[in-house]
Amino acid sequence: MLKLIIRSMRLKQWTKNVFILAALVFDRQLNNLDALINTLIGMLLFCLLSSSVYLINDMVDIQADLKHPSKKHRPIASGKLPMPIALITALALSLSSLVLSYWLSPTFAIIGGVYFILNLAYSKWLKNIPIIDVLVIACGFVLRVAAGVFIIGVERFSPWLYVVTTLLALYLGFGKRRAELTLLAQEANQHRRVLDGYSIPFLDQLITIVSSTTIIAYSLYTFTAPSLPENHVMMLTIPFVLYGIFRYLFIISVKKSGGAPEEIVLTDWPLQLSIFFWGICVIVIFYSNQISSIFQ
Template sequence: MGALPLIIDLDGTLIHTDMLHESALRAVRDNPVEALRIPYLLTHGKAVLKRRLAQGGSFDATSLPYNTAFIEWLKQQRSAGRKLILCTASDRLIADAIADHLGVFDEVMASDGVVNLAGENKAAALVDRFGRAGYDYAGNSRADLPVWRHARRAVIVNAPANLARAAADCCEVERSFAAPDAGLNVWRRVLRVHQWLKNLLLFVPLFAAHQFADPEHWVPLMLAFVAFSLCASSVYIANDLLDLESDRQHPRKRNRPFASGAVPAWQGVLCVPLLLLASAGVAWHVGGNFFVWLAGYFALTCAYSWLLKRLMLVDCLALAVLYTLRIIAGAAALSMPLSFWLLAFSVFLFLSLAYVKRYAELQVQVLHGNKKAHGRGYYTSDAPLIQILGVCSGYAALVVLALYLNSEAVLMLYRSPEIVWGSVPVMLFWVSWMWMKAHRGHMHDDPLVFAVKDKASLLAGGCFAAVLAVGAVGWPW
């Protein structure tokens, strides 16, 4: 192997993300007013914008989604005596932090607030420094083609097949590293399709009022389900984009598509408005006050993503309201009055589940030796108190259920109201079971996702539905 230096690109090559996009997202999250200046700064050139964003906030170089296979190969090259130079269009403040963390580079070349070291600018800088065919270059995008034209050899990283062929036309290809798969399964995780199960709560008012046999009610509810699902997916994407650093410090959330770099952040930014427009279009055809409640849900989720999830206790109250809003929206889609009992029961039950979620997250942080949950307003020492609050909230929901079963509404809806009392011990078991599993560290980050996969929870749900059904139609003998 020749002694020519190997020049390595950063964004999309060394890491599975783009630092300009991440810096912009961090600005939107931490300083929205400053983020509004991005178009103005861009008129002065990308180098100016990158320097301003780099100065605007710190980032954790240790948690970035590094291309581990490529880095291992770089370490082998350095051990063999090859000089490695990080040459990136990202700002030097960012490049230096990453280089210091990895400790494999002999030198750093980067944008400096004046010159944007990308494309032709990068090629010119490398030719001035090393001459034509005086270096080898590792890159991943079409912006690297001018650099490869003047290189001796190309190392192709995370590039599509057509770009790999274009790079091979420029110079000899030394090595290729395949791009990670971003197929349908990855996009299913991006949209959080499994979370759409929560939107089945829209159907609760229909079943609670025993109106499920009326076919006219199903069309608006199905449209409402689609609208809520699209809206929820847009919010999940926005939340993931704004929570990249926290997710990367979580043992499971670090594998989410945006946190891991499996899907570029810019694609998520593009998806959010498209999903919202589609959601609004469907919601407009539902009728009633559904559109208003959907807009309220979206506004609260935005507030949760930007601020509320960082506020102790307020975050759990917000989650409980978000769950309950689905039930309210379902009633609005049918222009159906909402029962006070159903509303009260829902608020307390979902507050308990919100505490389960936070308690489970704190348990994970305890196991990893952390004293504080990153991006949240809790210390791990708060876990016992969160557990108490959650158990009390769950049992408060059961008290509401028991009082409801003694009301006149039950006499009107159920032929055998005494049978419906069987729902109380079923719910008592389930709430206690959920908290027992959380206490033992077996709870998923999302308790509803856990419930639909947990056999005991599914059995409890089946028993609950059976009790209500028998109470509604009466004993068959």
């Protein structure tokens, strides 16, 4: 039973909560032990909270999941995990994570509560409204970034990062919808009703818009944000962002995949390398003084 509960918690989805680390890294507090510990605790609590949302979503979507080629095998949809146990687990995860979040930071707890309520509304109503459904997903990523900001209190965190996060989340969300529409073809609206409001050409236009603006916004951040080095060395990270965006576009357009972005991040090694080298560049640029002092 425990294995079924863990499967329903969708641990792979926890990769989304890495956005909570943004404030810690980009405010150059990665070497602040207290800030690091608090952020990691906050990320864990957000993981538990998001898992409660996934459990509730699976209970709400049980009829639609039964018609889906892969989702029908989920523990709740297949009947292996009884609904009462799933409900109790969801309530326990949500309540405990929110209470502990308040202990960590009242503002962090409020953001967690907003995230939880927003996702309940998404599961019940908003996921069936085209465009709004993806905007809500993007809002979830922005809330993650904001949660990280209020855990530690920042001094050098640029608002541009909120813009980049929003656009990147929209890009991934519309890409996910395109992949689902391609996979499910004529039966798409039977599995996810909102897909009836999308078409491949429409999604391609949306993806073109948000991918372009993501690149522009990130580029502007690298040479206009006041918290960055004056020599604009942060611009060296732009090629990795470009490749990551192009790689995901290749996956959804050519490989006809991308229905689960979190799985792509965990399995696609070219994308992983792009993210890895981008991360290395960011760390070196922000923490070069601390790194050089280690070798002196």
